[in-house]
């Protein structure tokens with residue numbers, strides 16, 4: 001069943017995206033006809049190796065890198081861990097700067113280092129969820145060796161001033177890692193312009209398969225592996241490559257590059273309609289995140305006087321979205337990201353994240369508005 005016709009309307013694209021049809025075709029072709037081990041020195045191995053290297057070229061092209069700067073991983077969590085632990089192993093001790101709104105795959109890696117010869121500074125964010133580069137500058141110490149800041153936030157979509165932070169890091173000779181899990185494939189990401197040394201890419205956030213991702217490692221940036229084995233991926237990520245998922249990530253990158261302009265303007269158009277119509281019907285609605293410096297597909301909204309979870313529960317058959325981020329679901333605490341932005345518990349509990357994708361249509365958005373307004377009014381009168 002196509003996502004466009006399916007119900008509930010899928011509005012949870014920051015949790016994951018459906019595979020693009022071209023990605024399914026590329027993966028199916030690979031699964032049927034390309035079973036070789038890329039390390040084997042015969043035609044089956046060579047064919048599989050070519051598949052992996054073609055994909056590496058496509059991923060590199062999407063972020064304006066060169067192919068040998070791409071290391072395939074099992075996803076964003078592994079890429080973030082490899083960036084942080086791989087750099088920490090070089091320096092052995094010292095100071096790391098991050099933010100208070102990072103994904104758990106960064107936050108918990110840093111917590112693990114804290115107290116083990118490493119000190120961490122978690123920078124605060126403003127009311128839009130954005131850090132201040134001048135504040136970051138002030139926190140740099142003589143032993144700061146790593147800065148790790150996300151490109152855009154999974155809950156609010158707010159985009160950080162990464163190029164500015166990259167300039168600061170470069171000027172001080174500090175390694176700069178950026179978790180771009182939510183940005184790659186949704187907005188243009190150019191590693192040269194951003195001045196990043198390490199950048200996390202996650203396939204299933206832009207219509208590729210789950211369980212696959214990559215870490216961009218700028219030429220000349222030294223990191224150590226977390227896993228030990230044979231020499232795959234320059235010894236930084238040993239283990240026989242997940243060839244067909246890598247092929248899927250490659251295809252997703254190629255499609256993203258081709259569609260980028262249309263994707264950004266299409267998403268922005270739909271999100272603007274969504275926000276405008278909801279605001280007209282429910283004037284007290286509050287946007288959590290920056291009004292402009294935000295992913296074009298993301299709307300995090302607090303609905304006055306109700307709980308976000310109650311709203312989504314009553315909309316279960318109409319729309320699929322999430323409160324906070326999917327990774328945190330099941331926990332009954334207000335979102336730590338919204339709290340870090342100074343949002344009250346009440347407004348944080350009333351938040352819903354609507355994240356659109358390439359398959360959403362204007363008709364679906366209008367239907368979603370009607371359903372949300374109906375459910376909201378019902379809950380208010382309850």
Ligand SMILES: Cc1ncc(COP(=O)(O)O)c(C=O)c1O
Nearest residue numbers: 075076077103105154181182202
């Ligand atoms: C900002 C961010 N970083 C990292 C990840 C982790 O990606 P994965 O679950 O594929 O390991 C996610 C996934 O939700 C994310 O949103």
